[in-house]
Amino acid sequence: MRISAKADYAVRASVELAAATDSSPVSAEALASAQDVPHRFLEAILRDLRREGIVASRRGAGGGYVLARAADAVTVADVVRAVDGPLVYVRDQRPSDLDYSGSAASLLHVWVALRANVRAVLEQVTLADLAGGSVPDEVRALVSDDEAWENP
Amino acid sequence: MRISAKADYAVRASVELAAATDSSPVSAEALASAQDVPHRFLEAILRDLRREGIVASRRGAGGGYVLARAADAVTVADVVRAVDGPLVYVRDQRPSDLDYSGSAASLLHVWVALRANVRAVLEQVTLADLAGGSVPDEVRALVSDDEAWENP
DNA sequence: TAGTATCCGACTAAAACGATAGGGTATGTT
DNA sequence: AACATACCCTATCGTTTTAGTCGGATACTA
Numbered sequence: 001m002r003i004s005a006k007a008d009y010a011v012r013a014s015v016e017l018a019a020a021t022d023s024s025p026v027s028a029e030a031l032a033s034a035q036d037v038p039h040r041f042l043e044a045i046l047r048d049l050r051r052e053g054i055v056a057s058r059r060g061a062g063g064g065y066v067l068a069r070a071a072d073a074v075t076v077a078d079v080v081r082a083v084d085g086p087l088v089y090v091r092d093q094r095p096s097d098l099d100y101s102g103s104a105a106s107l108l109h110v111w112v113a114l115r116a117n118v119r120a121v122l123e124q125v126t127l128a129d130l131a132g133g134s135v136p137d138e139v140r141a142l143v144s145d146d147e148a149w150e151n152p
Numbered sequence: 153m154r155i156s157a158k159a160d161y162a163v164r165a166s167v168e169l170a171a172a173t174d175s176s177p178v179s180a181e182a183l184a185s186a187q188d189v190p191h192r193f194l195e196a197i198l199r200d201l202r203r204e205g206i207v208a209s210r211r212g213a214g215g216g217y218v219l220a221r222a223a224d225a226v227t228v229a230d231v232v233r234a235v236d237g238p239l240v241y242v243r244d245q246r247p248s249d250l251d252y253s254g255s256a257a258s259l260l261h262v263w264v265a266l267r268a269n270v271r272a273v274l275e276q277v278t279l280a281d282l283a284g285g286s287v288p289d290e291v292r293a294l295v296s297d298d299e300a301w302e303n304p
Numbered sequence: 305t306a307g308t309a310t311c312c313g314a315c316t317a318a319a320a321c322g323a324t325a326g327g328g329t330a331t332g333t334t
Numbered sequence: 335a336a337c338a339t340a341c342c343c344t345a346t347c348g349t350t351t352t353a354g355t356c357g358g359a360t361a362c363t364a
Contacts, residue, residue, distance in 0.1 A: 001153050001270060003242040003263065005353065012256040019255035027309065034254055041354050047311070060362025061308040076262055086303070090155040094303050102186055103171035104164040106282045110228060110273065111155065112301060113287070113294040117269040118153060121262065130258045135265070142265040149264060151238070151246050157322065179340065193323050199342070212331020213339040 003080075009037045010045050010083045011076055011130075017055065018071035018131035025057070025064030045083060052082035072128035080122060087122065088115040155232075161189045162197050162235045163228055163282075169207065170223035170283035177209070177216030197235055204234035224280035232274060239274065240267040 012035040020026050028046055032039035046065055049055045056068040067074065077087060088111070090098060095111040124136050135143075142148060164187045172178050180198055184191035198217055201207045208220040219226065229239060240263070242250060247263040276288050287295075294300060 001155070001236075001240045002244075003153070003240070003266075004351095005243045008243055008259075011259060012252070015256045015259065016254070025309095029309080035256060036253075038354065040356080043310075044354085050311095057310060058362080059308090059310045059360075062363065063309050063361085065310090084153075088153045088155070091157045091160055092154075096301055096303060100164070101188075102168070103283055103285075104167045104187065106285050106287055107160075107163060107167065109287050109291065109295045110277050110282070113291045114155075114270060114273045116294045116297065116300040117273050118266060121266045121269050125262050130262070131255055133255075133258050135258055135261050139261065139265045142268045143261045145268065148268040149248055151248060152233075156320095177340095181340080190323065192325080195341075196323085202341095209341060210331080211329075211339090211341045213337095214332060215330085215340050217341090 004084055006045055006083045007080045009035070009042060010049060011079050012037065013042060013046065014049065014054065014067070014074065014079050014127050015130045017065060017067050018074075018127035020066075023066065025062070025066050027064040030064070048083045049079070052078075054079060054082050067127070070128070071131060072126045074127045075123050076125045076127075076130075077119065077122035079127075088118050156236055158197055158235050159232045161187070161194060162201060163231050164189070165194060165198065166201065166206065166219070166226065166231050166279050167282045169217060169219050170226075170279035172218075175218065177214070177218050179216040182216070200235045201231070204230075206231060206234050219279070222280070223283060224278045226279045227275050228277045228279075228282075229271065229274035231279075240270055 013031045016031050016034050017026060028043045029039055031037070031046075032042045046055060046057070050057050050065075053068050054074060055065045057063070057065050080087060086094060088095065090111050095108065095115055098108055098111070100108050121139060121142070125139055129135050165183045168183050168186050169178060180195045181191055183189070183198075184194045198207060198209070202209050202217075205220050206226060207217045209215070209217050232239060238246060240247065242263050247260065247267055250260055250263070252260050273291055273294070277291055281287050
């Protein structure tokens with residue numbers, strides 16, 4: 001269960017855009033240096049985000065990227081899905097497409113519950129939350145538990 | 153965020169062992185055909201599980217594998233970690249090792265909350281639960297929501 | 305028309321993934 | 335003792351994914 005560099009970079013760039021309040025486009029170069037991400041790689045990621053309707057772009061001098069929607073209408077899940085596809089899948093299949101037989105039948109429920117709990121976090125946090133330096137109460141509750149910070 | 157074939161197979165084989173009540177070893181071959189998994193591949197996985205103390209093995213005729221601990225003392229998280237390492241990591245680092253600066257600082261909290269919610273499922277379900285065809289109430293509550301079964 | 309910055313497709317090195325192969329070693333049965 | 339069973343270990347292998355890079359085309363501004 002890993003979050004790819006691509007997803008991490010995509011969210012960071014999107015948050016940076018959400019934080020740029022003055023509605024003028026931000027260049028890929030500026031985003032790359034602000035978040036310390038390889039510029040050419042970020043360009044490719046931003047193209048994905050544009051194709052998925054997360055950001056809009058303007059070419060030419062003074063061009064760059066802006067969010068295509070309001071920052072509070074874009075969740076982390078939206079951004080991750082745009083670059084990496086489905087949030088959770090098992091052996092390249094969606095949980096609901098799996099077919100378990102025998103004593104492992106209930107395992108399907110585990111994967112579905114897992115996905116539900118992943119969604120509960122990533123679909124709750126918006127770019128506006130992150131740009132504002134805060135997270136929803138439900139998420140804060142999760143991280144306020146000391147156990148959440150331990151590496152078992 | 154994918155669950156690898158290895159992790160899926162490992163859990164299924166472990167559940168099969170938990171369901172084999174008569175404490176005599178089950179061969180890799182028998183587990184492989186019961187769960188429809190490549191036999192040689194499963195053997196490699198079982199070796200990982202043994203090294204991590206999840207299963208015990210006996211060699212020779214009539215040999216095979218048994219759970220090394222009671223089925224209600226082994227969680228799905230234990231099995232997944234044994235074959236795939238840490239449950240959640242971002243760009244090959246544990247969330248707590250990440251270093252975010254600028255407007256994406258709160259993103260760290262999102263990844264930590266994500267991991268906490270993943271744990272809340274996988275550390276709660278034991279092999280005994282699955283072998284018994286049921287899951288803990290907290291997990292059942294998650295899957296009873298119709299939304300949990302939809303592919304967005 | 306010069307400069308800026310996005311857009312596009314191809315490309316690459318390295319790692320991960322999903323296995324498979326060949327032989328060695330311990331254990332039980334006859 | 336011979337034999338069959340079944341785990342054990344190392345190595346290999348083809349494909350896909352990951353994380354980037356490169357060269358140039360296209361669009362927009364001043």
